[in-house]
Amino acid sequence: MSAGSPKRLGILLSGRGSNFEAIARNVLSGRLDCEVGFVFSNKPDAAGLALARELGFAAGCIPSAGVEREVFDAQVAHLLQEHGVDLVCLAGYMRLLSGKFVSQFPQRILNIHPSLLPAFPGLDAQYQALTHGVKITGCTVHLVDENLDSGPIVLQVPVPVLDDDTVESLSQRILKEEHIIYSEAIAWMLKGNYRIEGRRVIKV
Ligand code: GRF
Secondary structure, three states, X not given: OOOOOOOEEEEEEOOOOHHHHXXXXXXXXXXXXXXXXXXXXXXXXXXXXXXXXXXXXXXXEOOOOOOOHHHHHHHHHHHHHHOOOOEEEEOOOOOOOOHHHHHHOOOOEXXXXXXXXXXXXXXXXXXXXXXXXXOEEEEEEEEOOOOOOOOOEEEEEEEEOOOOOOHHHHHHHHHHXXXXXXXXXXHHHHHOOEEEEOOEEEEO
């Protein structure tokens, strides 16, 4: 990451954008010491993209439907680089990244997932947790590699599953924690006081 000037986040999203909003609010209030450099969506109608524009951030969209993954990812990487992005944050970005994209931002891509990985990767993690009958689930911020929800874990928070939970109520309880730990993980990664040993992200 470049030294001196404030670090710049690139946010990739496909939908609602509540994690993006939580991060953006922390940036705008100064609780998170960085800038939002660029917000990208692969879905033109993503609410998160509209919010990014409302908040005055540089934002863009390339519809992904029908475009070959590597070609698409090269275009996204180009946009992020053009905007001087230091750390890429996936915030409900519903696409697997190509190996080539990942290698352009080595250990500089974060994702948030609504379960305690490696339990319940992929879609509908809260539904998976409910139907499996676990008593505790949670959320995970992890570094991204080219496999689904699989890179080294940065932070995790447990969340109880209550007997009368629905997917909706459980998702809401997890989401509250997501909004807190994503900014914490970003702050830590930007500070750089960690080392990675195998799959372990260790504070130094
Ligand atoms: C969150 O639950 C996140 O963990 C998952 O996708 C959802 C995105 O929600 N990766 P939002 O768009 O940030 O509101």
